[in-house]
Amino acid sequence: MKAVNMIVLSALIATAAAQDLTHDGIPTGTWTEASILPANTIPDGNLTKYKSEWIPLKSEITGQIPKINRTEAAIGLTEDRKFLLVAMRCFEESMDKLAEKSQFSDREEIFQDDHIEIHLNTPSKNWFLVAVNSAGAIWDESRDLAIIKRDSLPVLWNPGTAAHVSKFADRWEIEVVIPCKDFGRLGPSEKHPWGINLSRTRQVSGKAESFALLPQAGAYPDFLPAKWMRLWKKPWDADGNLINSYGFIVVPQRENQKSYTVRRAKGKVAIDNGWDSPDWKHIEAVALTAALLRPGGQRTHSPDTQVKLQYDDNFLYGLFLVKDRYVRAVARQNQEQVCLDSCVEFYVRPRGSLRYFNFEFNCGGKMLLYEIEDILTQKFEPIPEEELASIKRFHTLPEIVDPEIESPVTWRLGFQIPLEFFARRANLAGSPTGQEWTGNFYKCADHTSHPHWLAWKSVQDFHCPDEFGILIFE
Numbered sequence: 001m002k003a004v005n006m007i008v009l010s011a012l013i014a015t016a017a018a019q020d021l022t023h024d025g026i027p028t029g030t031w032t033e034a035s036i037l038p039a040n041t042i043p044d045g046n047l048t049k050y051k052s053e054w055i056p057l058k059s060e061i062t063g064q065i066p067k068i069n070r071t072e073a074a075i076g077l078t079e080d081r082k083f084l085l086v087a088m089r090c091f092e093e094s095m096d097k098l099a100e101k102s103q104f105s106d107r108e109e110i111f112q113d114d115h116i117e118i119h120l121n122t123p124s125k126n127w128f129l130v131a132v133n134s135a136g137a138i139w140d141e142s143r144d145l146a147i148i149k150r151d152s153l154p155v156l157w158n159p160g161t162a163a164h165v166s167k168f169a170d171r172w173e174i175e176v177v178i179p180c181k182d183f184g185r186l187g188p189s190e191k192h193p194w195g196i197n198l199s200r201t202r203q204v205s206g207k208a209e210s211f212a213l214l215p216q217a218g219a220y221p222d223f224l225p226a227k228w229m230r231l232w233k234k235p236w237d238a239d240g241n242l243i244n245s246y247g248f249i250v251v252p253q254r255e256n257q258k259s260y261t262v263r264r265a266k267g268k269v270a271i272d273n274g275w276d277s278p279d280w281k282h283i284e285a286v287a288l289t290a291a292l293l294r295p296g297g298q299r300t301h302s303p304d305t306q307v308k309l310q311y312d313d314n315f316l317y318g319l320f321l322v323k324d325r326y327v328r329a330v331a332r333q334n335q336e337q338v339c340l341d342s343c344v345e346f347y348v349r350p351r352g353s354l355r356y357f358n359f360e361f362n363c364g365g366k367m368l369l370y371e372i373e374d375i376l377t378q379k380f381e382p383i384p385e386e387e388l389a390s391i392k393r394f395h396t397l398p399e400i401v402d403p404e405i406e407s408p409v410t411w412r413l414g415f416q417i418p419l420e421f422f423a424r425r426a427n428l429a430g431s432p433t434g435q436e437w438t439g440n441f442y443k444c445a446d447h448t449s450h451p452h453w454l455a456w457k458s459v460q461d462f463h464c465p466d467e468f469g470i471l472i473f474e
Contacts, residue, residue, distance in 0.1 A: 027121065027195030029214050029229040034188065035076040037085060038238050039296025043164040043175040047087045050074035054089070057200055057211035068093055071200045071211050077180075077188065079237035079295035081247050084178045088116050090134075090200055091171040098172070099203035100135035106158070110139045114203050116174055121195035121225045124184030124378060128157070134172050136165045147182060157182070185376055189245065193230035237295035245376075246461030248453075249293040258457045258469035260286055264433065265312040271414030272394040275321050283308040285321075288443050290458035294451070301326060301450035305344065305443040311419070311473065313431060320344040320413045322363070322443065326450040327409055329364035329401040334388050338362035340447035342401070344413050348439035349465050350426040356438075356465045357383075357425075361413050365395035371425060375463040392416040404449060438468035 035052045057071040058064060069091055076085040092098065092114075102109040113133035120128040127143040142148070142157040159179045166173045188194040199212040213229055235243050242250040263283055273279045288305040304323040311317065322344065329341040339345070341362035349356035360368040367388055373379035394414035422428040441456040455462070457469035 026123075027193055027225065027228045027230045029195075029227050031193070032075060032196070032213075032229045032231055034084075034231055034233045035074065036233060036236070036238050037076045037078050039078050039080040039082070041076070041078055041083065041085065041177075043085065043162055043177045045164045045166045045173065045175060047074070047089070047173060047175065050076055050087055052076075055213060057198065057213055058215050060199075060210040060212055060215045063215050066211070069202060069209075073198045073213065075196070075231060077233050079239075079243075081295075082180055084120075084180055084183075085175065086118050086178075086198065087173070087175045088198065088200065089171055089173050090114075090116065092202070093170075094204075095167065095169065095172070098134045100133050100137075102133055102137045103135055105138040107137065107139070110137050111201075112203070113137075114172075115201055116176075117199045117201070118176060118178070119197040119199070119225070119228065120178075120183070121228065122183045122188075123186040123192045123194075124376075125182060127225065128178075128183070130161055130176060130178055132163045132165075132174060132176055134165060134167075134174075136163050136174075138163055140178075142182070144182070184378075185246070188231045188233050189235065190232050191245075193232050195225050195228035196231045197225075197228040239295075241295065243295060244460045246463070247294065248461060249295060250460075251291075251293065251458075259472055260284070260309070260456075260469060261472045261474055262309045262311055262316075262432075264474045265310045265317070269310060269312065269315070269317045269416075271317055271319060271392065271416050275319065275412065280308055280310075280319055283310050286441065286456050288441055288454040288456050290455040292453040292455060292459075292461070294453070299452070301452050302454060303443060303452070305454055307344070307346070307441045307456070309471070311432065314419060316417045316419060316422075318346055318415045318417075320361075320441075321410070322412070323408070323410050324363075325406060325408050326445070326448045327363060327397070327401055327405040327411070328403075328445070328448045329362045329366070329397065329399070331362055331364070331366040332400070334367045334385060335382055336366065336368065338366050338368050339444050341366075342411075342445045342448060343443070345442040345444065345462070346415070346439065347442070347462065347465070347468065348437060348471065349468060350422050350428055350432075350437050351435045353426040355426070356468075358463075359391075359415065359417070361393060361395075361415060363395060363397045363411050363413060364399040364401060365393045365413070366399070367391065367393065372463070387421065390418050390421065406449070432473040435473050437471040437473070438465065439471045440468045 035050045054072040056065045073088045099113045110133045115133040118130040131139040164175045186192040202209040285306040307320045327342045331338045343362045346359040369383040370380045396412045443454040459467040
């Protein structure tokens with residue numbers, strides 16, 4: 001594990017903050033296209049999967065492609081954008097003299113061995129480095145301020161990088177797979193390219209000899225990220241389906257604007273009463289039938305999901321009914337990623353507000369809630385726990401559902417939001433009676449055995465407020 005102490009951590013945070021390292025510049029180097037790989041691709045040493053051209057590395061000293069001991073690289077991205085893969089062929093005239101003393105990952109000695117490095121910058125996250133030596137030992141780190149603050153010592157960034165090394169008489173080959181979960185939502189595309197540079201270091205008689213895709217005039221390859229190559233991927237999956245900027249398959253829009261009338265409650269409302277109880281029987285339900293599809297995924301489970309809304313002078317009430325299977329809930333705290341569990345969601349933008357709110361509830365009642373202006377540019381803020389506590393919830397399943405319930409199960413999730421919440425955060429004055437808000441309802445289960453994404457109003461992505469349906473308050 002990386003030996004990083006509190007003094008080093010403080011220095012990293014101070015350096016990142018002082019240099020504003022979340023903005024290292026838009027890359028301006030030559031373009032390189034990533035091969036589109038199936039979602040289940042693993043690093044197995046078979047480099048024929050890379051269909052884009054192999055790019056030669058140049059000497060850091062001369063800027064020329066060497067005639068011997070050359071290096072060539074290819075880059076791929078899985079169709080679901082979950083993994084970045086980098087393959088390199090490192091030709092070597094002295095295979096019996098490879099320096100590979102470090103056999104363990106996260107040891108700085110890796111940089112004294114024959115090794116390759118992958119340097120990456122994305123539009124919304126800053127500077128990642130993965131280094132792997134010819135023995136397959138891995139070093140990975142990030143200078144992104146949010147990640148430095150997030151991760152616990154002594155490991156600052158270990159996303160789950162894996163590598164496969166093969167050795168031949170005249171070369172060693174390496175294939176590295178890096179999870180993209182920390183790279184942000186933007187790119188790689190023509191509009192939002194990722195900056196990338198790849199390098200190789202040979203250890204020859206105790207001296208280092210370096211090569212890179214874009215030599216940095218003798219500087220270490222992580223310098224001048226604005227001059228790195230611009231990585232992009234065609235906007236479709238391995239089957240040729242068009243992919244939108246949010247990572248979902250584009251499907252024809254079969255509907256115009258949708259609207260839902262939020263009825264005024266006729267009396268006292270209890271969110272723990274039954275779906276057809278007197279409190280709820282007269283309230284119209286809407287079904288979540290619009291499916292969002294991820295590349296490489298198969299629609300094998302679409303749970304019957306319905307929701308009702310009503311309001312009075314003090315609260316907005318909601319009740320979800322889900323006829324489900326493969327149900328899971330492992331989030332233990334509010335503001336964890338409950339969307340990874342079996343989850344229902346209510347997104348709403350009050351009239352006149354520039355921001356919207358994503359009320360997300362897993363089947364065990366845990367909640368995530370942000371006030372959001374723009375999810376892609378990370379203009380959002382979490383709602384503090386004291387405000388979450390004012391939002392009452394009801395759930396028919398236990399707080400923790402683990403292991404997953406594979407058999408059919410019906411569950412309900414009710415919520416009660418104080419209108420005062422919207423008065424404080426969205427300048428709601430008085431009752432919403434007669435007003436039109438916009439919103440949407442969702443069902444998801446990202447990390448269950450049968451992930452799915454459903455919506456009431458068809459949208460490109462959950463976070464597309466301009467595509468929400470209309471909520472008409474009676």
